Amino acid sequence: MSWRSGTSIRVLAATVSAGALAACGVPALGGTDERDAGGKAPVPADARAECAAIAAPGDSAERRLRGMWIATVAGIDWPKGKTRERQQDDYRKLLDTAQAMRLNAVFVQIRPNSDAFYPSPYEPWSQWITGKQGKDPGYDVLGFMLKEAHARNLEFHAWFNPYRVSRDPDLKKLAPNSPARQHPDWVRKYGTGLWYDPGLPQVRDLATKAVMDVVNKYDIDAVHFDDYFYPYPEDGRDYPDQATYKTYGKGMGKAAWRRQNVDTLVRSLSQNIHKAKPWVRFGISPFGVWRNKSTDPAGSDTHALESYDAQYADTRKWIKEGWLDYVTPQLYWPIGDRRADYATLVDWWSKQVAGTKVQLTIGQAAYRVGEDATWKKPAELSRHLTLNRKYPAVRGDVFFSAADLAANRHGFAARVRDDHYPRPAVPPVVQDRGGEAPPSTQDLRAEPAGKGVKVQWRPAKGATAYAVYRVDGKRPGCAPVDPQRLIANVRGGGIVDPSAKPGKSYTYYVTALDRLHHESAPGRGSTVTVPRG
Template identity: 65%
Template sequence: MVASGLLTGCTSDAGGTDGGRGAHAQAPVAVGGAECTTVKAPGDSRGRQLRGMWIATVSDLDWPGSPADSVERKKADYRRLLDGARQVGLNAVFVQVRPAADAFYDSPYEPWSQWIAGKQGRDPGFDVLDFFVKEAHARNLEFHAWFNPYRVSLRADRGKLHPDNPARRNPSWVREYDGKLWYDPGLPQVQELATKVVLDVVNKYDIDAVHFDDYFYPYPSGGDFPDKATHAKYGRGKSKAAWRRANVDALVRGLHKKVHEAKPHVRFGISPFGVWRNRTSDPGGSATKALQSYDDVYADTRKWVKEGWVDYITPQLYWNIGNSAADYRTLVEWWARQVRGTGVELTIGQASYRVGEAGFGASELSKHLTLNARHPEVRGDVYFSATDLVGNRGGATARLRKDHYKAAAIPPPAGGGKAPAPAGAVKATATGKGVQVGWRPSPSQRATSYAVYRVEGKGRACAPVDPRRLLTTVRGTGIVDPTARPGRTYTYYVTALDRLHHESAPARGATVTVGDG
């Protein structure tokens, strides 16, 4: 089988023959007959995986290459990242749209980001987020809009902020720490702003999820965060640490509720630092000796899972197997236990950027995925960052494709959806470019995308689909399979999916023999 990125999507009926004179041009067309009524929709989602990558925009880490680039160059660079994601076999992107109290879209609350047009507040000339989402969906990649709720600036100079930036108009909301500017999470006004910013995007754009990373209170760096006055005013007798955790909890709990109220299909997920607490601090913690999100950035990540305040959790497990302070094996086991029975989806944050460091060779990420397979609670992986993954840093990406991503994957189904009605009238045509497969769209309005499966030889007309034979997914009613070989016979099956990845029964398969030329 092949990675999904090797296939070309199309929206035509795909039932005609190739007008060219390629090697396969004279091969026959196979058309599915009456639709299947006896085959049930796939009921086992254990083969499902979310496969994603983070596209960081802060400091132009992954995109754009330079704010000075032309609009067309910026668009082309983003498309190349998405095409690279498909080539690897991914099905989701996590794109940073609010890196630092700014916006990669026309926000009524915050200025345009300096990292899109070179200066905060400068209009880049196009709706960046709309472009982001539409290009991702055109490749059937989930789009997770990544926000940083509290970071204001990587520099302490408030004069560099745009005059209309809320952080400049409300200097009492801002604290300087470690040479940077941060909103004070203990202020109700700050929580209100973060909530309004997120809901504005949820309501205006067709995103699939809201995503936070690991930045809540800043990581400790030589001194305490300067929020003594805020604690005195709002602490209500709590210790500073407990009060800080309560502030973050309130934002997480409130956003989860409000995002689902605004659009029930939009999910809310967080990618925290990989260690909640060490066992030496708490018997429920992990057997690690590392920084603790609970104590150091006041993020009670385990509580969010247990309370169901997140739809998915993606801990950043950026250590190698056998690491003396934080062993990857230990942490995967710990996180698997935390999500068990909760309904919260667990995916693992992987460090593509570390490939080549001591103890992190080209095979390390592949070993991580092999280990993950022992824990059915692990439903996929997300890689930081896009440039390292798509660029095949140290050969690690090629190893992932060879060992784990030969077949495409559908993300795990999320709660609240329902399988659409099946597609129909599947046709397979051998052409000079491979095999063109087309189908009649599902009559259900819930149908968002389609999954195409391929089996060698003449398969049964009506048969259950096997996730190991998934060729690709697409938004549209046809694909071209360029990997079909001359002289071979293939049978193609098509299922319909809603946007939460609930899958219909397959339509009647279509069998075709590719000519020898």
Template identity: 55%
Template sequence: MRRMGRRSFVVGAAGTVAALMTAGDAVAAHRHPHRRRRAGAGEMRGMWIATVANIDWPSAPGLSAAAQRAELIAHLDRAVELRLNAVVLQVRPTADALWPSPYEPWAQCLTGVQGKDPGWDPLGTAVSEAHARGLELHAWFNPYRVANHTDPSRLVASHPARVHPDWVLPYGGKLYYNPGLPEVRSFVQDAMLDAVSRYAIDAVHWDDYFYPYPVAGQVFADDDAYAMYGGDFPDRAAWRRDNTDRLVRETAERIKEVRSGVRFGISPFGVWRNASTDPLGSATSAGVQTYDDLYADTRKWVKEGWIDYISPQIYWNIGLAAADYAKLLPWWAETVRGTGVGLYVGEALYKAGDPAQPAAWQDPAELSRHLDFAAGYPEVGGHIYFSAKHVKADPIGAMARVVADHYQVRARAPR
């Protein structure tokens, strides 16, 4: 998930709330006529809850089980208060787990010690408490990230990355599983699908991390895997994209086998390719292109129908020259048109009021304008906000403005 403090794009988120038709619905439909169609189809109103490095929750590692649970419930209650209908909870942040997994250790973000039992089941609790409040629970997994450092000895001794050191590559100050190894792809699927088999989650959700974001002067040293498995491809880039395609396609198939009705959604970086690179690309000049830099052909996944929804991180303001929200959203709407794949736009709530961001983000109405603009595109089925702590704090009232302008009444999530 791209956020503050990271490289900018130039260098380089069972039960649902019943949709109740009231006088308020009629007013909302009059003010936002394009939303009348969504009243029947549902509208995604989600927020991401990031756990890696304790970004959103728990607020610090090592809190008591009761304190952790109370903080989680507070986030869910805040979502209900704002008439959201889905939370996207990060449950596998660094090849570890927020449930009692037989594949991977307990997550370090809980206790401060990877592998230490926190004394409760965060994912199980999140599912039951979210559903009790009419919220969907989308379980957010990171397939390949192992650690935000490069020292395997800091991982718990039983960690699969230590048991299988040949699976792991250091890059850019982090450790990653090697996507080019079939045994890695099989393992990470098994690890993620364990949660699908155990809990009545509403969706499996991935963010933008596949092959790592490029780091100047660094080499992702997958020569051996390429020599072993890349012979049928014209170049390494094509082989890497095929590795990512395989992970997406295989996971999609296996989810349906494990639990019917569970959806599969991906939230990629917002630019597939620039039009200057590919005539099918967007009218942007972003320095990162998922197809070329992350080896993630996000457009293909939509066109092939491998995923149920896509939530591109269109984390830029309307009018930004290099990546204009008002140009990217129509590109994504055109991409999903006729595919049956849902489009839920990832929104950069975290930028609202940040003095380091462009002037547009100092205006509390910027995000609300995004929803006004999106209302002109019937392919847009809703929005997801990054992230929960910003939904809670809302320093300049940008989220409150969205709710006042667009979420006057409750709505069910799309199915």
């Protein structure tokens, strides 16, 4: 039996099947009675007022962002096949993995190399879709991916690389309409590939146009950057931007000037994104070490590459300035590592976001499982999530990457799920980006359906998703909900709960959430008794 198999919550009135949500291991929850197997109980005319005093669940510690990266450069995770049908089927399988893990977000790479997984007026179609840059795949890849993710109520974080052009140093291999091909003076050869020069205003303008084109055209939840700003150092060689520095440096030291270039892009993108759509978040996943304490007293007690000096990424400043909505440092070391101890870095990053509105999630190295004696232990990543619970500032985890979660080497993914994800989770509330809790749901009905219980409700105005809670037995029609009784977080107008047991009674409650995860108070609950046989 596959580790991903199990009882599935089925979403009603959704555009596609919810996929393989492995619900086995969810503790029995249970209910209120508005109707049961024997008939209907009348709903008071003042039911809305009756439940008005019930408080909304709030932003509890049970709320977590649970995500995985889907890398497309070189087909690391996707796409593997070249036909539309194969690509779409493979992508759905990755989303099945996300649901089996009870995740609630995917971070999908849509601009890996100054190219696009969508029809772009600025850049060619990505070579990683068809094998040839500029070749139209015959469908809107991003549109498809976004629709499939949202149908499963997975947040879609659109992942861009701002400066990388190609892994191949031959400029002539790029599509004729590539901006790099049309403006070779923007491009620098470094290491084994091609990069845009971050010091050029034209480059920053291109990156901004590419991002904002997607923000304006697509219903994404967030814009996401990873750790690639100035490229990682190659053999001690300096990045070849001396001419640009001479033109734009204005008396600054080169390192400070480079950081200013990256700062300018981050700040302006933050402003543009939030001006266009305040609800779209902007997040960055930097290399896990900002600076070492031996270099800077404000740094971490580590002995590793410093992104502040190597890539000119001053993530700490971006947090303090409030340019980011979330930060996801890549803490790809084990607990106790002598160079960069995972525990030390979680503590350090927690302190950086303290007193800010920036949410902290941790990048987890699923790809390293099986590398050596430490990483062959299936519990290593589970230990990371256990340690995270000591830090209230940590609001979740993102795993690199999707293919590694699906592979479940040494059983690590199943271990993480069983130890830490026994039930679904609603993501944390997004602060200071507007939004408000929708009205409470109405007309909740729970009734036997085959071997399970069908739960339906009337959609609430302004709601993007719904949280379904279940309690054992007959409970009051109006009652607060316990986050630990969550059994589903879905889009659509209902679910089928197949884990309800014959002969037992349950009470279901449903709350409504907006796209920034503000949650309504529960509407009046509904109780059902599941028939025997």
